[in-house]
Amino acid sequence: MTSTAFPIHGRLRLAALRQSVRSLLFNPVVVRDLRAQMRGTKSYWFQGAYLLLLGTLAVTGYTLSTGQSLMPRSEDAARSTLSIVEAQSQLQGFYYFTFGTLAALICLIAPALTAASIVGERQRLSLDLLVTTPLTAGELLTGKLVSSVAFLGLLLTLSLPASALCVLLGGATLGDVFRTYLLLAIGGVTLASIGLFFSCAARTTLLAVIWSYVTVGIVVFGTFCLFGSGVRGGNFTDPGAVSPFTALLALNPFVAILPRAAQSVPFGAFAVPVWVLTAGFAALIVRLMITASAYRLGVYGGSAASSLRRQTIFLLGLLALVASQGMLQASPLGDDSTYGYGYGHGMRLGGTLAAALLVAFLGMTPFLPGLFVPAAAPEDAPPGGVEETGVWETNADSRAYRLSRVFRPVHAGALPLFHLCLLAVFGGAMTGAFIAVRGSVVPLERYLETVLLLAITALYLAGLGLLFWQLARLAACLVRRVSGARALAFGLFALLAALPIMGLALISNNSQNSSWEDHILGCLWLLRPLFKLGQPQEIVALMAFPTAQAYVLGGIVGLIRGMLIRKADRRAAG
Amino acid sequence: MNTPLLQAEILRKTYGPLVAVEGISLELHPGDIFGFIGPNGAGKTTTIKMLATLLQPTSGTATIDGIDLIRYPREVRPLIGYMPDAFGVYDDVKVWEYLDFFAAAYRQSRDERTATVDRVLELTDLTEKRDAFVQGLSRGMQQRLCLAKCLVHDPKVLLLDEPASGLDPRARIVIKELITRLGQMGKTIIVSSHILPELSDFCNRIGIMERSHLLISGDVETIIRQLQPTRQLLITPLKGVGASGPLREDLEAMPQVEKATVENGDDGTVRVAFTGGLSEQAALLRTLIERGHALCSFTESAMDLEDVFLRVTTGRVN
Numbered sequence: 001m002t003s004t005a006f007p008i009h010g011r012l013r014l015a016a017l018r019q020s021v022r023s024l025l026f027n028p029v030v031v032r033d034l035r036a037q038m039r040g041t042k043s044y045w046f047q048g049a050y051l052l053l054l055g056t057l058a059v060t061g062y063t064l065s066t067g068q069s070l071m072p073r074s075e076d077a078a079r080s081t082l083s084i085v086e087a088q089s090q091l092q093g094f095y096y097f098t099f100g101t102l103a104a105l106i107c108l109i110a111p112a113l114t115a116a117s118i119v120g121e122r123q124r125l126s127l128d129l130l131v132t133t134p135l136t137a138g139e140l141l142t143g144k145l146v147s148s149v150a151f152l153g154l155l156l157t158l159s160l161p162a163s164a165l166c167v168l169l170g171g172a173t174l175g176d177v178f179r180t181y182l183l184l185a186i187g188g189v190t191l192a193s194i195g196l197f198f199s200c201a202a203r204t205t206l207l208a209v210i211w212s213y214v215t216v217g218i219v220v221f222g223t224f225c226l227f228g229s230g231v232r233g234g235n236f237t238d239p240g241a242v243s244p245f246t247a248l249l250a251l252n253p254f255v256a257i258l259p260r261a262a263q264s265v266p267f268g269a270f271a272v273p274v275w276v277l278t279a280g281f282a283a284l285i286v287r288l289m290i291t292a293s294a295y296r297l298g299v300y301g302g303s304a305a306s307s308l309r310r311q312t313i314f315l316l317g318l319l320a321l322v323a324s325q326g327m328l329q330a331s332p333l334g335d336d337s338t339y340g341y342g343y344g345h346g347m348r349l350g351g352t353l354a355a356a357l358l359v360a361f362l363g364m365t366p367f368l369p370g371l372f373v374p375a376a377a378p379e380d381a382p383p384g385g386v387e388e389t390g391v392w393e394t395n396a397d398s399r400a401y402r403l404s405r406v407f408r409p410v411h412a413g414a415l416p417l418f419h420l421c422l423l424a425v426f427g428g429a430m431t432g433a434f435i436a437v438r439g440s441v442v443p444l445e446r447y448l449e450t451v452l453l454l455a456i457t458a459l460y461l462a463g464l465g466l467l468f469w470q471l472a473r474l475a476a477c478l479v480r481r482v483s484g485a486r487a488l489a490f491g492l493f494a495l496l497a498a499l500p501i502m503g504l505a506l507i508s509n510n511s512q513n514s515s516w517e518d519h520i521l522g523c524l525w526l527l528r529p530l531f532k533l534g535q536p537q538e539i540v541a542l543m544a545f546p547t548a549q550a551y552v553l554g555g556i557v558g559l560i561r562g563m564l565i566r567k568a569d570r571r572a573a574g
Numbered sequence: 575m576n577t578p579l580l581q582a583e584i585l586r587k588t589y590g591p592l593v594a595v596e597g598i599s600l601e602l603h604p605g606d607i608f609g610f611i612g613p614n615g616a617g618k619t620t621t622i623k624m625l626a627t628l629l630q631p632t633s634g635t636a637t638i639d640g641i642d643l644i645r646y647p648r649e650v651r652p653l654i655g656y657m658p659d660a661f662g663v664y665d666d667v668k669v670w671e672y673l674d675f676f677a678a679a680y681r682q683s684r685d686e687r688t689a690t691v692d693r694v695l696e697l698t699d700l701t702e703k704r705d706a707f708v709q710g711l712s713r714g715m716q717q718r719l720c721l722a723k724c725l726v727h728d729p730k731v732l733l734l735d736e737p738a739s740g741l742d743p744r745a746r747i748v749i750k751e752l753i754t755r756l757g758q759m760g761k762t763i764i765v766s767s768h769i770l771p772e773l774s775d776f777c778n779r780i781g782i783m784e785r786s787h788l789l790i791s792g793d794v795e796t797i798i799r800q801l802q803p804t805r806q807l808l809i810t811p812l813k814g815v816g817a818s819g820p821l822r823e824d825l826e827a828m829p830q831v832e833k834a835t836v837e838n839g840d841d842g843t844v845r846v847a848f849t850g851g852l853s854e855q856a857a858l859l860r861t862l863i864e865r866g867h868a869l870c871s872f873t874e875s876a877m878d879l880e881d882v883f884l885r886v887t888t889g890r891v892n
């Protein structure tokens with residue numbers, strides 16, 4: 001029984017499936033947590049306060065959006081002779097108010113529900129008791145997620161009276177409300193899984209809550225902006241065309257309440273409702289978050305690392321595919337000048353994707369030191385203990401770059417992982433772009449141009465990754481504490497990337513004719529292509545030099561590191 | 575005794591430059607109660623956590639019931655019951671629910687669980703607290719509840735980290751009786767403590783740890799014999815200090831007496847280092863009486879664990 005595979009990375013064998021079902025339905029953690037949750041008086045107070053809040057908000061919202069009180073007095077009745085259209089839009093306003101409030105509540109409550117779960121056990125000193133049982137990390141985490149989500153379901157149910165008002169008054173149909181609730185619940189589970197991850201990663205409950213809110217805030221805001229930039233004319237309530245990307249974005253509760261989330265996505269002859277796709281994406285993301293949590297939980301005997309890596313690569317590829325297809329579909333193609341509103345604003349096909357890639361890379365840089373700085377024993381970092389960099393132990397076997405180690409949490413697999421992720425994103429984006437342009441009248445050379453641009457971008461990013469990796473290894477030689485080495489690696493990279501700006505600024509002061517980034521020496525600047533994405537014709541030429549530079553610099557840093565290690569070895573021997 | 579149930583070889587754990595546990599080797603058989611003694615910070619908790627599959631050893635091997643616990647921690651977990659030195663309980667959970675949860679975590683069916691909960695409540699004498707809330711129990715009862723939790727799956731090995739710390743004397747006695755009973759049931763038990771008398775009554779094997787080293791380990795009699803090759807006899811003359819001078823001189827002249835010294839105090843007791851066995855001891859007593867010494871007491875001073883502890887440790891703490 002206990003030897004069955006970890007359910008979240010077992011393949012889809014029957015036993016694994018059965019275990020997954022059991023970890024969802026017959027999970028002891030769920031039973032215990034629900035018992036405790038439903039018991040305390042805290043819970044009643046909370047539910048009461050929540051109902052009161054919702055009621056107040058509903059009445060306020062109704063009054064605000066329709067200008068009427070719910071119980072009209074006689075003088076109100078006199079002037080309540082509205083046109084049908086006006087009344088319709090007012091009721092819609094009420095619908096958005098109610099469901100917007102609900103979406104905001106979910107964003108606020110869902111991550112907080114799980115953020116305390118694991119770190120709470122850790123602080124209460126009861127986690128060890130759970131770890132020594134045959135419960136797998138996956139079961140434990142699934143249990144925590146399910147019990148939190150059950151609470152979320154309760155809150156959604158309690159809000160039914162407020163949304164029933166929408167149906168009664170005619171602002172929405174019962175089907176709308178039902179579908180929206182489903183999407184909100186799916187989004188809530190996904191946000192809760194983010195809280196669960198930080199609950200495993202953070203040291204205190206407060207930190208876990210803060211990190212969860214910051215991340216959820218960024219994700220919700222970012223995906224809403226992505227959604228918004230795909231909406232032409234800024235008319236959010238317009239039920240425009242949808243793609244799988246819309247379904248992905250509908251994980252955001254604020255997108256879930258919009259009419260687009262009620263559409264269906266055409267797949268050839270079939271039309272799949274958005275919520276079905278959303279549920280699929282949610283399942284993949286939640287599974288990834290649970291695996292990541294299991295990895296951070298660091299229960300020894302688990303093998304979350306390789307599963308986490310596989311899932312990350314797969315999900316990155318899928319997201320790139322869906323996003324590029326959706327973004328390109330939303331913006332008209334084949335026009336060289338401007339595209340009006342939409343993703344393609346002022347850029348050509350590939351420029352958008354390249355920009356997205358580069359921005360994603362910059363967003364990832366704070367996390368790269370964690371991947372690249374080699375720790376002596378990655379699986380077994382005690383919470384609160386001092387981690388050491390393990391680079392000095394240079395046994396001949398541990399070659400630095402091994403594709404075969406890509407799924408293992410060892411140093412030799414770090415850069416291969418980065419490169420494989422890049423490859424997945426590149427492949428996904430290209431496939432997505434191909435699907436998007438297949439139906440439209442885009443000339444072939446435009447598509448090939450895009451492929452070339454993206455390939456060069458990927459090559460450039462691979463070079464930046466290599467440079468970052470070499471810097472991380474150098475930092476690990478200079479500083480023994482892992483946290484210090486990580487900070488140093490990030491600092492070195494930032495310095496290399498940002499320092500030339502000052503020099504360039506000085507030069508350009510003398511030559512008044514152009515801005516400093518256009519100066520001929522500007523191509524010395526590593527990150528320059530980032531700022532040239534508006535002009536995709538130039539970008540290929542501009543990227544060539546920084547790309548070469550990244551590889552050469554990476555090589556030089558590697559040589560310096562080798563010299564340092566040899567010197568230390570000689571000192572140790574002599 | 576055949577193969578050991580628990581075997582550890584040169585288990586070592588380091589945290590960066592700090593060595594928490596340095597090369598510990600152990601062998602325990604069914605029914606052994608191993609007392610693990612050492613001052614705070616000696617590395618007892620770290621050792622127990624390694625055996626409980628919570629910490630991965632830096633090096634060394636350990637097996638429980640023949641299963642390598644470093645390579646197959648998940649297979650070993652059902653064999654051990656672990657009680658941490660500090661643990662928390664959940665709010666708003668009843669005693670039987672708490673135990674039911676752990677039984678479910680060990681994959682027991684609903685019917686099995688009911689029987690299990692009754693069994694362990696009975697064993698730990700908590701039956702009347704069945705429906706009490708866990709957070710409302712006294713510290714001693716919580717400690718017993720945790721022990722009950724360790725027993726739901728009837729493990730072969732119990733790892734108890736300071737089970738009696740922070741308890742009042744009565745609760746301490748209850749826990750000690752419980753552990754003794756579990757030992758009689760044939761479980762292999764490791765009990766740690768920084769206070770020696772807690773363990774001296776019921777352990778048949780002890781290990782003394784200090785500053786990450788296991789200084790000595792083995793069964794209690796062997797250790798005492800190792801540390802004390804000569805027996806100590808205490809002989810008190812009837813007439814007190816006045817009579818102890820001639821008594822001491824007579825004793826010094828006897829064959830198997832290494833040394834005789836007059837103890838401090840006014841009863842004039844003479845301490846004798848004696849190399850002979852029990853029959854020689856009887857002969858010694860007869861000779862003394864034949865020579866006309868009036869004795870009111872003739873006893874062997876047994877060296878207890880306390881003395882062993884003081885002899886072995888240096889009193890330094892890391």
Ligand SMILES: Nc1ncnc2c1ncn2[C@@H]1O[C@H](COP(=O)(O)OP(=O)(O)O)[C@@H](O)[C@H]1O
Binds near residue numbers: 592620
């Ligand atoms: N997570 C950790 N990180 C760093 N040092 C630790 C950690 N856990 C324990 N230690 C150190 O290991 C040593 C042994 O601790 P411990 O096993 O708890 O001792 P004991 O249980 O005998 O009191 C102590 O010096 C302690 O400071």
Ligand SMILES: [Mg+2]
Binds near residue numbers: 736
């Ligand atoms: Mg301890």
